[in-house]
Amino acid sequence: MxxxxxxxxxxxxxxxxxxxxxxxxxxxxxxxxxxxxxxxxxxxxxxxxxxxxxxxxxxxxxxxxxxxxxxxxxxxxxxxxxxxxxxxxxxxxxxxxxxxxxxxxxxxxxxxxxxxxxxxxxxxxxxxxxxxxxxxxxxxxxxxxxxxxxxxxxxxDIVYRDGAKPTDLIVVSGDLGGAYLGLQVLEREKQVFQVNPQNQPDLENYSYIIERQLKPEARKDIPRLLRDLEVKPTSMIDISDGLSSEIFHICTQSKVGCKIYEDKFPLDPQVISTCEEFDIDSTMVALSGGEDYELLFTVSINDFDKIKGNPHLTVIGHITEKNQGLNLVTRANQEIALKAQGWNSFEE
Amino acid sequence: MxxxxxxxxxxxxxxxxxxxxxxxxxxxxxxxxxxxxxxxxxxxxxxxxxxxxxxxxxxxxxxxxxxxxxxxxxxxxxxxxxxxxxxxxxxxxxxxxxxxxxxxxxxxxxxxxxxxxxxxxxxxxxxxxxxxxxxxxxxxxxxxxxxxxxxxxxxxDIVYRDGAKPTDLIVVSGDLGGAYLGLQVLEREKQVFQVNPQNQPDLENYSYIIERQLKPEARKDIPRLLRDLEVKPTSMIDISDGLSSEIFHICTQSKVGCKIYEDKFPLDPQVISTCEEFDIDSTMVALSGGEDYELLFTVSINDFDKIKGNPHLTVIGHITEKNQGLNLVTRANQEIALKAQGWNSFEE
Missing domain, CATH: 3.30.1330.10 (PurM-like, N-terminal domain)
Known part of the structure; x- marks a missing residue:
């Protein structure tokens, strides 16, 4: 680099x-x-x-x-x-x-x-x-x-964004926030380089999150895994702009609400340690980070036994009636309203 | 404007x-x-x-x-x-x-x-x-x-670029060179405007060629016309970079040569008069102009009776053996080798 x-x-x-x-x-x-x-x-x-x-x-x-x-x-x-x-x-x-x-x-x-x-x-x-x-x-x-x-x-087999129903489980593949944090590390190293071009950065502690940013992999394996498990999602979207923004798309198009649990978010240890180093809240990173290219989908609660314990999949919450709104349940068991924090390239 | x-x-x-x-x-x-x-x-x-x-x-x-x-x-x-x-x-x-x-x-x-x-x-x-x-x-x-x-x-029904055979007729839809000349007129008016913004240009004499440049129409009608005439072209390409460049594509991919006739090129009267005004050779404009979005195609000589006299179609030459090369027959009945004069956006 x-x-x-x-x-x-x-x-x-x-x-x-x-x-x-x-x-x-x-x-x-x-x-x-x-x-x-x-x-x-x-x-x-x-x-x-x-x-x-x-x-x-x-x-x-x-x-x-x-x-x-x-x-x-x-x-x-x-x-x-x-x-x-x-x-x-x-x-x-x-x-x-x-x-x-x-x-x-x-x-x-x-x-x-x-x-x-x-x-x-x-x-x-x-x-x-x-x-x-x-x-x-x-x-x-x-x-x-x-x-x-x-x-x-x-x-x-085709899954749209508009099929989520109350009581459906909300599932994500892989883990969240890595690509965003990898970008923060790269931006920091760029500034160091500009001040001192001789500096050789040691990025070993950030190898996973930098790879998430520079060489993301699309989840070709997930549709196949779901077929093997005989699970057809009721709705699905990829996480390009951040979990929060994508959940908004699914809930808006499906005309439902949701409840997601902060303590369920799948986070890589490197994401957690880098959040501590940068003094950023890991939940914010997971919700608004973007560029992870994981899949977010909903499945019938009847399919729970088929997906539980699968290392590629994490249940992070469930769909509710529309009038209950979109909510995040914090580790302190408080419910707060979710905000769509999608990235807007037109902002100056 | x-x-x-x-x-x-x-x-x-x-x-x-x-x-x-x-x-x-x-x-x-x-x-x-x-x-x-x-x-x-x-x-x-x-x-x-x-x-x-x-x-x-x-x-x-x-x-x-x-x-x-x-x-x-x-x-x-x-x-x-x-x-x-x-x-x-x-x-x-x-x-x-x-x-x-x-x-x-x-x-x-x-x-x-x-x-x-x-x-x-x-x-x-x-x-x-x-x-x-x-x-x-x-x-x-x-x-x-x-x-x-x-x-x-x-x-x-699908027609590729590689099916032209010796003796096939070379046909173009519509007329050639208008879009290029329209651009020349617009460029000239832009320069006049920069010198004198109060000047109101009279573009009536150039209405057709300016429309060819600013509002070209794709030839949706030609595939239908050919179907109605029960003619399937042996090769086809659209004229976006100029006749000469497109003929090169067809001849190269079909492994054939061609002979096209300067006096057969379909030219609108406004193209001819504007060429005179700008002192440009109308044959050069037809060969290298580009952006006309007409169709260039080849048909078997057996289909000649089906297309002759059609106001949308003009036969401008025929396909030859490859070793005869790509040639233009001038009005003076001289044969000169064609050059591919495609536009290169990377040229500075």
Whole structure:
């Protein structure tokens, strides 16, 4: 991190747009039989299927969503794919294809963009999705990545945000708050570096939370786990903006209330110790942190026996009638109203 | 054109990202039965079908692809959709859905973004496509639009770039060069305006070519026309970068050569008169102009009787063996080698 990324430079203009697309995508092979035609025509072509198709898209902007001074381009490429796949898995579907469009300023060399695509390729390989198209163009400033992900699921498997019912259990995968705290550590090290570039930071105590920030993994395993357990969630969403904001989406669209318990929040020991070091409340971090890309879902209380004790899943509360509102029960057993604390990139 | 676009201002930050998406998309209704779920969940959901799906995506960047000093935001929204639908029609498919992602700086007001979406909505309504998802975020500078379009066609109808055979006829829809010349007129008026803001330009003599630049129409009618005529093209591409560049794509992918005739190029009278005024060669404009969003395709010579005399279609040449190369036959009956003159946004 924090190194000079411009040692070898081939200018992007020397390749041109078509040359650049060809160059960047020639090592991507198609893995799905449904990917009939990938890059190289006016549009990609996908085989028909009895399953329904899910489509999601996300835009990542330099200086808004990421800071290249500590985000290596390969990680950025990987993470940009994860952000989109996470939305597909949140529909209880399997991701099959992505398109990737980038706008980059001439300050980036071909070698830099190759790094970005190496991360995209690693993500495609690991998650078994096909890159089927995209666009590359110049920008006036910085780099921007726009990805669309396409997935499939049998109609009866797809899970929306609006199906939660009173008494349903509220479940999260993995643990919360790590990505946000990893960002705090990276921001601190960036400031140290700016004052003293010779300083070599020791980040060993933060390895987990930094990885949560720089190389998040989308929970491809959870829809499969739930299928194996014969549990179909009544509602599901991925945690990109923070638990609190996502619970608001589910409760609003399902027209229900909820009660979640502070002492149930799954927190990694590194999250707890880093919260103490930074003097931040770990509950606030779990509620508002964002970027964990875990899944938040609700299941019928009748399914409790199927999920209890599963190391990937934590029950953090339950759905209530709408008129009871959205509430957090603190460790001191006090009930306080939840606030949606979603991140707003337009705030100055 | 060239007016102050900031009379009424509501800041984007006052709505936030979710509020902005809701606000901008609430007047969009779904028209296709295949659009099961649009905006409002982690992903959109599309119904299964026996047809194949085509997917295409394009990125438009302020200062690279458009200049807001003469491109009204409503027209920009409309054109951004056209650019993508054109790629779907170039596969001989019907467009059904789009996703729209935008990155905008805080210099834009809500009213400005509403104008942009009014253009997108007009395009959706006119071309009968559903807006099913997207993302809005802030940018450090300017505005960027990323659109993905999804279409459908029976497998046997889809037309690729690689099927052209020697003796096939080369056909274009509509006429060529107008969009490029419209841009030249607008650039000239912008410079006049900068010198004398009181000057009211008289653009009546350029109405057609300015409309070609500011409000192009994708050729949704051509795949239908060809179906009615019982003609299936052997290859097809849309003309976004200029005739010469598109013919190169078809010939390269089909492994053939071609011969096109300068005197056959379809040119509107306004294109010819404006070329004279600007002292530009109309053949160069037709070959390298770009942004006309007409369709270029090849058909078997046996289909000639079905297309001849059709006012929407012009035969401009024929496919040859690969070893004969790509050639332009001039009005003086000289053969000269074609050059691919595609636009490269990375050139400084």
């Amino acid at each position: 924090l190194e000079n990324k411009n040692q070898d430079r081939t200018s992007l203009s020397s390749l041109g747009e078509f040359g650049l697309i060809d160059h960047l995508t020639k090592h991507f092979s198609l893995q799905h039989s449904t990917s009939v035609k990938g890059v190289g025509d006016d549009a990609a072509v996908l085989e028909s299927s009895e399953k329904q198709t899910v489509v999601t898209t996300d835009l990542l902007v330099e200086g808004v969503h990421f800071d290249l001074s500590y985000m290596p381009l390969k990680h950025l490429g990987y993470k940009a794919v994860m952000v989109n796949l996470s939305d597909v898995y949140a529909m209880n579907a399997e991701a099959e294809q992505i398109t990737v469009s980038i706008a980059v300023s001439n300050r980036f060399s071909l070698e830099a963009i190759e790094e970005l695509y190496a991360g995209i390729q690693l993500a495609c390989h690991t998650y078994k999705v096909d890159l089927i198209g995209g666009d590359t163009t110049s920008s006036n400033k910085g780099i921007l990545i726009s990805i669309t992900a396409i997935g499939k699921a049998p109609k009866e | 060239l007016e102050n676009k900031n009379q009424d201002r509501t800041s984007l930050s006052s709505l936030g990202e979710f509020g902005l998406i809701d606000h901008l998309t609430k007047h969009f209704s779904l028209q296709h039965s295949t659009s099961v779920k649009g905006v409002g969940d982690d992903a959109a959901v599309l119904e299964s079908s026996e047809k194949q799906t085509v997917v295409t995506t394009d990125l438009l960047v302020e200062g690279v692809h458009f200049d807001l000093s003469y491109m009204p935001l409503k027209h920009l929204g409309y054109k951004a959709v056209m650019v993508n639908l054109s790629d779907v029609y170039a596969m001989n498919a019907e467009a059904e859905q789009i996703t729209v992602s935008i990155a905008v700086s805080n210099r834009f007001s809500l009213e400005a973004i509403e104008e942009l979406y009014a253009g997108i909505q007009l395009a959706c309504h006119t071309y009968k496509v559903d807006l099913i998802g997207g993302d809005t975020t802030s940018s450090n500078k300017g505005i960027l639009i990323s659109i993905t379009a999804i279409g459908k066609a029976p497998k046997e």
